[in-house]
Amino acid sequence: MADFRSFIDRRRFLSRFIGATAGLVSVVLAAPLVTYFLSPVLRRKKQQVQVSLIDAANVPVGNPLFATYRETVQDGWVTSERSQGVWVVTKDGTSFAVFDPKCTHLECLYAWNPGLKQFQCACHASVFDIDGNVLSGPAPRPLDRIPFEIREGKIVLTVTQT
Amino acid sequence: MMANVKSWLEERLELSRLAWLGDRKQPEGINWWYTLGSATLIVFIVQILTGSFLMFNYSPSPDHAYDSVQYISNTVVFGSFIRSIHHWGSNAMVLLVVLHALRVYFMAAYRYPRELTWVVGVLLLLLVGGMTLTGFLLPWDQKGYWGTTVATAIPGTTPFIGDWIKTLLRGSGSVGAVTLTRFFTLHVVILPGLIVFLLILHLFLMIRQGISAPPGRTELASE
Numbered sequence: 001m002a003d004f005r006s007f008i009d010r011r012r013f014l015s016r017f018i019g020a021t022a023g024l025v026s027v028v029l030a031a032p033l034v035t036y037f038l039s040p041v042l043r044r045k046k047q048q049v050q051v052s053l054i055d056a057a058n059v060p061v062g063n064p065l066f067a068t069y070r071e072t073v074q075d076g077w078v079t080s081e082r083s084q085g086v087w088v089v090t091k092d093g094t095s096f097a098v099f100d101p102k103c104t105h106l107e108c109l110y111a112w113n114p115g116l117k118q119f120q121c122a123c124h125a126s127v128f129d130i131d132g133n134v135l136s137g138p139a140p141r142p143l144d145r146i147p148f149e150i151r152e153g154k155i156v157l158t159v160t161q162t
Numbered sequence: 163m164m165a166n167v168k169s170w171l172e173e174r175l176e177l178s179r180l181a182w183l184g185d186r187k188q189p190e191g192i193n194w195w196y197t198l199g200s201a202t203l204i205v206f207i208v209q210i211l212t213g214s215f216l217m218f219n220y221s222p223s224p225d226h227a228y229d230s231v232q233y234i235s236n237t238v239v240f241g242s243f244i245r246s247i248h249h250w251g252s253n254a255m256v257l258l259v260v261l262h263a264l265r266v267y268f269m270a271a272y273r274y275p276r277e278l279t280w281v282v283g284v285l286l287l288l289l290v291g292g293m294t295l296t297g298f299l300l301p302w303d304q305k306g307y308w309g310t311t312v313a314t315a316i317p318g319t320t321p322f323i324g325d326w327i328k329t330l331l332r333g334s335g336s337v338g339a340v341t342l343t344r345f346f347t348l349h350v351v352i353l354p355g356l357i358v359f360l361l362i363l364h365l366f367l368m369i370r371q372g373i374s375a376p377p378g379r380t381e382l383a384s385e
Binding site: 029032033035036037038039042076077078 | 208211212215218219221226229230232233237238239240241243244247
């Protein structure tokens with residue numbers, strides 16, 4: 001018995017045992033809590049859908065058109081249908097481009113200025129030309145393009161949905 | 163490294179002078195029944211943690227409450243696990259505070275000089291009851307809705323002021339949107355705040371006076 005006591009005394013054994021148990025319980029609780037918090041970034045990849053937008057013939061030449069389509073959005077526990085817009089551009093009536101409506105700087109919505117023939121962002125004064133190139137302002141890259149194809153005269157977008 | 167941090171803190175805060183807090187003398191004859199208060203405290207901390215995380219994804223409105231709870235259970239990673247801990251934790255909480263109160267009662271620990279600790283403890287018991295009542299409604303399911311309807315109709319039978327109490331609890335004529343937001347506010351802010359305040363008082367009294375000795379054993383000399 002005396003040997004046992006010299007090996008590790010009761011007080012120290014108990015304090016270490018309790019400490020280890022508390023640590024184990026804390027980890028078992030903390031790990032799920034952290035994962036729970038990280039849940040939004042652990043979500044699975046979004047899926048791509050095709051959306052028929054407008055007749056290509058309806059896009060005015062040299063004057064970008066803000067065209068909208070309806071989409072169903074799953075936002076957490078809220079499923080809602082909302083209007084989503086894109087900028088459709090053609091300079092000659094045969095080749096088209098579709099721009100994401102968010103500025104590449106910090107995602108504000110920009111607008112077309114018909115007088116100056118520029119896309120202008122109201123938030124931080126980024127300016128883009130009709131091809132989406134940055135003319136001035138803090139925008140780090142040209143406007144984002146949305147992939148599309150022209151099917152039976154209609155512009156059909158490929159958009160990613162949550 | 164750790165030793166450096168320790169000495170840095172020690173030099174400024176002299177934490178070693180508080181070492182007695184974790185090394186208090188206990189009377190002879192205490193047993194496992196004396197751990198129920200600590201157990202309640204631990205479960206309460208777990209409830210605060212899991213409850214806070216549930217709030218990340220909870221929406222206290224009749225349109226969204228049920229769906230947001232389903233979202234927690236079905237979509238959020240570990241959501242059902244966290245929710246289950248909170249659910250069973252609330253059951254454990256009630257069980258533990260009742261057992262703790264029974265222990266104090268049967269060991270006659272509520273008597274002089276610890277009447278204040280007992281009174282604060284009874285208030286805490288009532289607050290835990292309030293937490294279970296308000297928390298029960300939040301999932302906004304059939305059980306919560308009708309449970310709350312019945313639970314608020316019971317004080318409604320009080321003579322003369324019954325209707326007044328019932329309307330005050332519900333915030334409107336029947337259980338609805340106003341009831342949900344008011345129960346939510348009570349559940350996550352007001353009642354937990356009161357519990358924390360009284361809990362600190364409860365612990366202060368317990369540490370200040372020491373744990374009572376079991377009947378027939380000698381009390382620790384104070385100071």
